[in-house]
Amino acid sequence: MNNLGKALLGLGFLLAVIGAVLLLGERIGLPLGRLPGDFAYKGKHLFIYFPLGTCILISIVLSAILNLFSRFRH
Numbered sequence: 001m002n003n004l005g006k007a008l009l010g011l012g013f014l015l016a017v018i019g020a021v022l023l024l025g026e027r028i029g030l031p032l033g034r035l036p037g038d039f040a041y042k043g044k045h046l047f048i049y050f051p052l053g054t055c056i057l058i059s060i061v062l063s064a065i066l067n068l069f070s071r072f073r074h
Helices: 002-028 052-073
Strands: 038-042 047-051
Touching: 038 052, 047 052
Parallel strands: none
Antiparallel strands: 038 047
């Protein structure tokens, strides 16, 4: 149970850091959600939004961070 507790605390801390970065990014003008490749369709009674560009950017950044962590861990 000790390892599970540490993992949950680590995950909670990581989520808090990501939330803080997103809040600060909005204040400094980081255009997450409005990048090229973010698709929006507005019909008469329908609005569809798919942030493909934002998803790709976040995936690249998270992959780089996790790759760095795994290199330093070994």
